[in-house]
Amino acid sequence: MTQPSEADADALLAAMLAPPDRPGDRGFVQRIDRSIDAQAAYKRARGRFWRSFAFEALAAGALLAALWLLSSAPLLAPLAGPGEWKLASPLLLVLLLWLGTQRWRQA
Template sequence: MTAPDERDIDAMLAAMLAPPERPGDRGFAVGVERAIDAQAAYARARSRFWRSFAFEALAIGALLAALWLLSSAPLLAPLAGATHWGLAPPLLLVLLLWFGTQRWRQA
């Protein structure tokens, strides 16, 4: 009795384990491509949002610091009141309303 050659065994296993011959599923491939494109677009939009959010948060923080410094200036002390924040709430409200209208305009 002769042992089968190793190459014969490899060829037999390759033939048995090979996927069946059939045409590709174009619909599935298109769906996967669309999903990849949508995920990339979402990642870009998310990155733009966080970059914009960080910039605008820094800008609002700088404006609040400027309002605090202005409200503690001797020239504006009568307008600021005892707590040094008398000017800040109305000006902050104007700033937030402007910020909101800018966001709606972009959408």
């Protein structure tokens, strides 16, 4: 029995491991390309959302800080007692809902 040479073994392996001779799957490539484009668009939209959300949260926090500072001013302190803060949460909720509706109108 003769042993195959190294060149014959390499040729046999190359023939066994070669990709099949057929045309490429164009539909698969297009689906992958669309998926990559969709993921990139989603990533951009998500980034825009978080930037906008951070800005709106900062604005709401600034409004609350302004209300708090105004209520602690000596001139306005009698007008803004502890009972007046009960109105702050519904007013803030209305403000946040308004900001949310503005966001949905832009989309």
